[in-house]
Amino acid sequence: MMADSGTDCGSTEEVAVIGNTDISSTEAENNLRNTMVEKGTSLLKKLEMNVSEAEKRTGKNSVNMQETYTVYLIETRPADSGSDGSTPVPDMLWRRYSEFELLRTYLLVTYPFIIIPPLPEKRAEFVWHKLSADNLDPDFVERRRVGLENFLLRVASHPLLSNDKIFFLFLTDEKGWRDAVLETGFQDKVDSRLKSLSASFRVKNPDKRFTALKQYSDELNTAISQLLRIRARVADRLYGVYKVHGNYGRVFSEWSAIEKEMGDGLQSAGHHMDTYAASIDDILEEEEHYADQLKEYLFYTEAVRSVCRKHELIQYELEMAAQDLTYKKQQREELATGTVRVFSLKGMTSKLFGQESQEQREQKLMALEQDIKEGEELLKEKNQECHEFVQSAWKDIERFKEQKDRDLREALISYAIMQISMCKKGIQVWSNAKECFSKM
């Protein structure tokens, strides 16, 4: 073992064999988890959580048709083990994907200035031919389980989101949660959120930072999509290369039957070819975990985008409020001085058909004053809203950027480690095969 020399990175000769401390991707994910827990929110400090199992259920859906769906088991237990050092029995409840979706929508609407962690994909995308696109496929379900756990941990490790009561109920109250979340009335806000995402409006003085951020998130989305697409194709091809070698196994076996001296060597080399061909399954399964890590950030870009859009809406509303107020003030001025600066039909008709009475004018003025007062209140509110939004959003954005850089760096390094592991397996197999061949 390289125990003492430890991190002597200088000499490449020592980068030879020994030491089976290779890390698998699941171990790398554990590292991620540990990082989240270590940073710790008060929630995580007192509660351990995981999504430990998945099960198929059948039942009648809303249109009274039989459907099969999957439920996931959420386990929670106090973070500190019992005073006697025992591991306490976890609390458990089952949730299906749609409930996670509901939770997330609630969070999106309630914390529009926060980049809400994404859920694992609804449907399998970026599949390559061996990978199933079926939602009920066990491998897909397994990867989704991991993704859901990841989602919970992300929320639980967020300084603000972790304190949310509804989130806590989601984790602990199987039946009562749904009522609680509906009671918050968040669904009313869903519509306005949809509006903010899809509406097209022009902001006169866009905040440059948000514009840049939106552009970045769009570009990142494109870049990661592209990468995932190509990776899937590469995986497909690599699968082909390995599997074809399996044919050697069969053919060598046939051939070995007629050879006296070469027979044994051929036969055993053939076995190694079978091993080689089979090894790709595990290799690519691990790579799927890596792809999932990239996908998480792909979906994160959507969350970032919606924060930017929300800001745009608030900014727009602020501008509208200011514009409105300005207009009203102008009207007041006109009314007060009797000058018509702004063309209005009413103004024209009153010119043509006679002036209003003094009383009428005073009434109008009073109403306008009231409007203006309200308008000023509104403007103040909107300004405050905007200011607060920008402050909180930007704080979260900075937090997110750091998290992203850290996580992605780790993911890429774990990818490199996977490649190394694959190479080591390859070296082993071909070295064995070579030995068999030389004995032919």
Add this chain to the structure above:
Amino acid sequence: MAAELSGAVLDLEEDEDLEVFTKKPSLAVSGPLPTSPSSMTNQYHLEREDQEESQVERDLFISVDNPESHVTAIETFIMYRVLTRTTRGDFDSSEVEVRRRYQEFSWLRSRLEESHPTLIIPPLPEKFVMKGMVERFNDDFIETRKKALHRFLQKISVHPVLSRSPHLKAFLTAQDLTPHKKQGPGLFSRMGETVRSMAHSVRGLRSRAEEFASIQDYVDQFSNSISSVDKVTQRIIREHREYVDELKQYGPAYSQWAELEPGGLSEVLRGVSRSVELCGQETEQRAQELSETLLPVLHEYVLCSDTLKAVLRRRDNIQADFEVKKDALAARKVDPETLQEEVDLLAEHLEQANVSLRGDWSRWRSGMSSDVRAAFVSTAERNQQHYEKCLAVWESFLLSQKMDPHRPDLEPTS
């Protein structure tokens, strides 16, 4: 063995074959493996010859190289340089150079087949390219063919009987082969013989000796097996090439992403991109070498199978001729004395055929064994090397991230 060949006899500097030969190559190459495919081919050839001819002192060295396009009014074809170095007395000089085209190699082979019907003549590369076998036509095709022609002459040069053939000598030395080509029709151009040797079943053959029956069985099965191995290998190469094509897009996807990101992450992404690119290049090379080293050997033995079948058929025919005449003698249908002479002649002919086939068969078996072994050993070695190189690429990436490849669970050292 190798040491017996003194440098004084031959001009070592120019012939790369010989240089490697005198350095006593072994199957387990300890030094840095040659990366140029042609030197690898030479090396494995000599390994084989080393084993083969350890008892025989080599005195004839032939090489094929320098393909050149030759244009006449009627056609365009490739001429190859055939260089011979020898100590044999019956050759006018110790070094001869001629230029030959494929047609002339073909002529040589036919002549040898006619003169020695039950010897196993090495195969020539195909006349026409097979679909899927060679993807890029021109340079690759010519190169592949040139190497196969070289191998063809190599094998003949170490054959105890074939290397003494006057046809070979003419091929190697005559500046103009045309007069030789005109020397009367060979045995096989006679219709009867041709038809008979093509027939699948042989008339008049009563029973084969156990010995030849088992050779026939072997040849049939070998033919299937070697053909399968050849096909699998072709597929492997194809799959590799498709994989490499995708890899070429994979690296850039990372570097394109890198352009969006700030310093730290960008660096990591670029590191991955570079690593992917390097591995891609290495994989491309691996595929190329597979197709230059392993595939030609396998393909040669696929062609050999046909030769073996033909040789066995010819031997069967000779036996059949003999038996037919023997029966005729027994029936006393024609003049017994003349018949007896003929029968005796045919008996001798048969005996000779059997002896030469027997000898050449065991020679072929051990040659095939060592060729196949060498080719697969070097392939396995190359594949192992491939992974070693890729491993080094990724480990150096990790090091560049200031991580210890052996303790990736640790935080990076700053």
